[in-house]
Amino acid sequence: MQIAISPDERRVRLLEGRAYFDVVHSQRPFIVETRGGETRDLGTRFVVEDAGGQTHVSLIEGEISVQAQARSAPVSLLPGETVGYDRNGTLSRITPSRGDPGDWTQGRLVFRDTRLAEVAEALSRYAPRPIVPAQAPEIQNRRVTGTFLIRDKSNFASALCEALDLRLVESPDGVDLLVAI
Template sequence: MSPSPAQRQAVRDAARWYAQLSSDQARADDLAQWQSWHDSNPLHQQAWQRMQAISRPLAGMPRELAASTLLHAGRTRRQVLYSVAILLGGGTVASLGWRSDMRRELTAAHRTAVGERRALTLADGSQVLLDTDSALDVQFDAQQRLLLLRRGQVLVTTAADVSARPFLVDTRFGRVRALGTRFIVSVDERGSETAVLEKSVQVSLGAAQHLRLDAGQRAAFGPAGIGPLRANDASVGAWRDGSLIAIEQPLGELLAQLSRYRPGLLFCDPAVAAMKISGAFPITDTDLALAALQSAFALKVQRRSRYWVTVMARH
């Protein structure tokens, strides 16, 4: 069944709101107006709850182009429209929690744009490197040193603390406690992951689930729990040095990672999504990374514009 005119309009409105709220000019009254729009109609809520699935790659695109691209997607790519307005229509995201997450991401004290990485030195001397499109709050007090990772990925190198306060990183899925260490934490809509580069961390999901990780180990955590433990490889943390390293990685997964470092939409043709790729690809010049893929593999990079790129088989 095709989307109704009302559903199509809700998608267009959601695209405009997303582009507006994601811009550097977003103001507090924009959030209030967006919430009024969101709460006024269940169709608005459904469209907004699905928006993140297709709009995250638009971060960093000029606002007018972002809205135009999403609206064009709504008209010409029916599967994208379905994913926003209809797909999983029987399921309900906890809209209050999602809305709260969105607001926290937009107002986080430390944020990076698409393609940007930024180093921070915290009050205790700890070092934090924010990856692309990340949002972070820092809350230090007399009892603890707490990082709230709202979105994206960070590399943390902890410093000794004279008061022996615990160093914690919270995501919406759980908590990572540093045990005098250097480690990475990431979070997206599906879950979180931590990878330990030096010493150890402890991952906790509430009071009942805990897992200790030592140097060279990583684990995902989220709605399904923690683990299993996996060994780090050369791909872990390569972003800090400006590259993505693929080791027999499906092309679709590699492009999903690469898309985080470039504005616009980067699609993978399903016919080649499972192709196994190995190599190192620069994140500081994603066009060069795409050119390397096209040169080294039987692939073609098709560009509708800088902001709409598809990787497909070369015929």
């Protein structure tokens, strides 16, 4: 993360990862820049996540505008809305499949009817070993609804297995593999 404060603006460059912002109102705009665009705010709470060339911006409170690449028109968000954009500047509204975007700051991860592949990727950020569903589409596409407490990270894989009727295989290369029974 890089931070630049000037008389005209407050700018953060998020190089990778996820950040939560609770911005104090000011006449100087607060701007979060990622590889594919920027989010502009005057005083609100929001989350920006840059992972794998895809950026997601979720508004918790207030109002923000998101612009994918300088050539596109900015899109305004209302609380509860999420947009995503890639490095090419393609921007789209997203129906969140997770709970409140700031849940992780409260020590929990919440999922609502979310693909197992997406859940495993999110949980792997906190788990002691990466969690990987078997490549079969019928496993990757199983749906998960539930709340995971980050402090219980050693139980993520076994909880998924129990809930989805899967078996956990601890591979020698340090991965928890979820396979069909």
